[in-house]
Amino acid sequence: MSGYKTLEFDSLCVHSGVGEYEHGPVVPPIYQTSTFKFENAAHGGSLFKGEQQGYIYSRMANPTIEAMENSVAQLEGGIKALGCSSGMAAISTTFMALLKAGDHVVCAESVYGPTSTLLATIFTKFDIQVTFVDSSNFSEITKAVRTNTKVLYMETPGNPTLAITDLKKCADLANSINAKLVVDNTFMGPAIQRPFEFGAHVVLHSMTKSLNGHADVVAGIIVLNDMNDYKLFRKVLNQMGGVIDPFNAFLVHRGLKTLDLRMRKMSENAMKIAQFLENHPKIEWVSYPGLKSHPQYEIGQNQHRMNGCMISFEVKGGFEAGETLMNSVKLATLAVSLGGVETLVQHPASMTHASMDKEVRLKAKITDGLVRYSVGIESADDLIDDLEHALNMVKIEELV
Numbered sequence: 152m153s154g155y156k157t158l159e160f161d162s163l164c165v166h167s168g169v170g171e172y173e174h175g176p177v178v179p180p181i182y183q184t185s186t187f188k189f190e191n192a193a194h195g196g197s198l199f200k201g202e203q204q205g206y207i208y209s210r211m212a213n214p215t216i217e218a219m220e221n222s223v224a225q226l227e228g229g230i231k232a233l234g235c236s237s238g239m240a241a242i243s244t245t246f247m248a249l250l251k252a253g254d255h256v257v258c259a260e261s262v263y264g265p266t267s268t269l270l271a272t273i274f275t276k277f278d279i280q281v282t283f284v285d286s287s288n289f290s291e292i293t294k295a296v297r298t299n300t301k302v303l304y305m306e307t308p309g310n311p312t313l314a315i316t317d318l319k320k321c322a323d324l325a326n327s328i329n330a331k332l333v334v335d336n337t338f339m340g341p342a343i344q345r346p347f348e349f350g351a352h353v354v355l356h357s358m359t360k361s362l363n364g365h366a367d368v369v370a371g372i373i374v375l376n377d378m379n380d381y382k383l384f385r386k387v388l389n390q391m392g393g394v395i396d397p398f399n400a401f402l403v404h405r406g407l408k409t410l411d412l413r414m415r416k417m418s419e420n421a422m423k424i425a426q427f428l429e430n431h432p433k434i435e436w437v438s439y440p441g442l443k444s445h446p447q448y449e450i451g452q453n454q455h456r457m458n459g460c461m462i463s464f465e466v467k468g469g470f471e472a473g474e475t476l477m478n479s480v481k482l483a484t485l486a487v488s489l490g491g492v493e494t495l496v497q498h499p500a501s502m503t504h505a506s507m508d509k510e511v512r513l514k515a516k517i518t519d520g521l522v523r524y525s526v527g528i529e530s531a532d533d534l535i536d537d538l539e540h541a542l543n544m545v546k547i548e549e550l551v
């Protein structure tokens with residue numbers, strides 16, 4: 152809606168994307184319909200030709216989905232967004248839109264496991280090449296670039312190591328070689344990091360995580376800041392078919408209203424927990440963007456408004472000790488996924504990143520003992536008590 156450019160982010164969370172609807176509902180209604188009635192044959196024909204604006208079929212456009220898309224586009228500072236059936240649908244649609252046989256991708260090595268597997272196994276079948284790099288070391292990205300590089304694909308902070316990538320340097324490099332910088336912004340979300348501000352060309356999310364925030368939806372989104380890109384991506388998504396459905400779009404739009412509030416509380420909790428872990432004698436190391444010990448702390452502070460909800464750490468004693476911890480927590484839930492109101496803990500090497508080649512995984516510093524902890528909105532004191540109790544269960548013999 153006009154005028155919203157001047158609102159602060161927390162106000163935008165509540166109001167963005169909400170339009171005017173029949174009967175004046177405060178919340179966009181759910182248009183739970185697959186198709187839309189034409190007034191007559193000529194009307195149907197003119198909608199298909201694009202001579203008139205209107206809805207045709209929900210894979211192409213739907214008012215509930217559009218309301219949510221407009222909200223996310225505004226929150227990210229883009230111009231248009233495309234709701235997808237999952238984060239992986241957003242990622243595969245993006246590669247389908249930007250790449251052709253013979254092209255090359257430079258991809259961060261610490262990304263969600265199936266993203267790297269998709270590039271390394273499925274897209275290579277179509278003669279698309281990929282080089283994985285430690286993206287926290289910018290010179291590795293520069294060295295990996297070739298004449299046929301069309302996409303720099305970055306996830307920052309990376310899943311699950313939380314390695315941070317300098318987005319401005321990547322955007323400048325992409326512009327200099329006529330490639331696109333694609334950023335998976337799932338871990339931080341627009342309340343914390345807005346990649347377009349640093350020059351990204353495409354921003355995408357698994358909305359299954361913090362954008363929806365309540366662990367009850369699987370969905371994704373692609374945000375664009377160029378109208379020609381939007382037209383291309385929309386066509387590809389429409390042909391590939393991985394669109395979101397109206398009910399899930401409604402739930403995500405509802406979740407967005409509290410995005411800023413949730414991320415503040417989660418970041419505040421995570422900082423306390425990261426400090427607790429860093430000072431605990433049974434902890435080998437902690438990776439959290441808010442700790443000065445994070446190797447890319449300065450870059451993170453330049454890119455982030457808050458420090459986020461994700462912590463990675465290793466218990467002394469490696470995987471066995473980590474397993475004891477995961478089996479001993481009571482308030483945190485042992486489950487994959489992240490960014491929801493409930494605290495989750497999981498083991499990437501055997502769970503989210505199990506599909507990755509072991510050598511690639513270890514090179515990306517996703518060690519066998521790494522534990523990933525997604526901080527929710529519970530009391531930080533309760534969460535720390537829970538971790539303290541679980542760490543007490545790690546036997547001293549396991550520490551060798």
Ligand code: LCS
Pocket residue numbers: 237238239240263306310335337338356357358359369370371487488489503
């Ligand atoms: N990008 C990131 C950074 C992710 O963490 C995930 C899922 C995806 C994309 C894919 O999204 P989806 O298709 O599942 O909506 N990450 C998961 C994780 O770390 N645990 O379980 C899923």
